[in-house]
Amino acid sequence: MDFVLILQIIVLLGAIFVGIRLGGIGIGYAGGIGVVILGLCLGMKPGSIPWDVILIIMSVIAAISAMQLAGGLDYLVQIAEKILRSNPKYINFLAPTVTYFLTILAGTGHTAFSMIPVIVEVAKEQNIKPSAPLSIAVVSSQIAITASPVSAAVVYMTGVLEPLGWSYPTLIGLWLVTTFAGCMLTALIITLFADLDLSKDPVYQERLAQGLVKPSVGVQNKELKPGAKLSVGIFLIGVLLVVLYATAISKVGGKPVLIENVIVPRDAAIMSFMLGVATFITIFCKIEVGKVADTSVFKSGMVACVCVLGVAWLGNTFVGGYTNEIKTLAGDWVKAVPSLLAVIFFFAAMLLYSQAATAKAITPVVVAALGISATNPGDAYMLVASFAAVSALFVLPTYPTLLGAVQMDDTGSTRLGKYVFNHAFLIPGILAIAFSVAFGFIASALI
Known part of the structure; x- marks a missing residue:
């Protein structure tokens, strides 16, 4: 390992460390500074900016922000709260189920923010x-x-995987089943195996x-x-x-399902459909578009875009x-032990702070x-099987929903340890x- 490489690694990790200390959008800021130092001082050519990732995030966030302004998120939260309170003793299973499917629907994990206070209330009860x-x-x-x-x-x-013989419906179905099963x-x-008795927690x-724990207020209608x-x-x-169109342009056995000459690719379709959704919500739900930028979803989404821009x-x-x-x-490594690809994804996601940026x-x-390749697709199953590992955003205790959970749990049971990694999310995250x-x-082996 030569001296220049050591300096480059120091800059890479140093920028990430500074970004983590700044918190939130700061990791995106620090990533940009890291690119400047690597380029101007250490002779590295600036890498590609993941514009497609950023634009998809922006378009989906635009649609969800419009829905939030129209009151749609409040409606979804009410439904989710009823689910949680219907069988409160199963909160450990219902809470991740609700946040899982909210993310499936919205394409962003930031929707979990709205459920954190409800989960805390039901758990305390x-x-x-x-x-x-x-x-x-x-x-x-x-x-x-x-x-x-x-x-x-x-x-x-x-x-990436469709040209290698994996159809869109197959991939979505496989990832839905395997990730949900892993979480459950x-x-x-x-x-x-965990000590769940709240009354025995000394911090609580x-x-x-000290009067720092709020009494339960029940269902909020x-x-x-x-x-x-x-x-x-x-x-x-x-x-x-989006799902129907993506399925229609996908290929099964090398043949298109419905549409052969694809004019609008999948990423462009998602962006246009989501912007169309925002347009229809604006018109038919009569929202004030000037207030969309004030919604919490829009703010957190734009922060995510800057973070992806800088750190990716x-x-x-x-x-x-x-x-x-x-x-x-x-x-x-991967040829010798295929599962090591998941380890590579895991550690990359820990630093790159984004599932899409890590995958790309x-x-x-x-x-x-x-x-x-299309003519030699044999090892593509490794990518399919290991994909979930790009979600290791919980390792460093800096992700917004993680910090939100710590801050909103007034019992003090959800806390960060003294040694950065010893926090409440690490073991569940690694297991899942x-x-x-x-x-x-x-x-993937069966398919």
């Missing part, structure tokens, strides 16, 4: 440490990105004595806006159209400078290293990804 359902719910909201038909990560990976098995293990007792249900209906129709650009710059070396190393940075290198990947290898 059952004398269950909120850290248990919260940790699984937050992790599930991240892993579900790899099964959402409107997420940038899925759009990218299906585009994790919930079962946490329920069976201390906060309770917030009055819905007139267009709330309609906005959800329009959004659901938009998601359904930084990662692509470094990876691009050592593509041949990474190809050789990754090829040797690592997948081309692995495809080239293994010699995967490990199970999802294991199920992925089993399912």
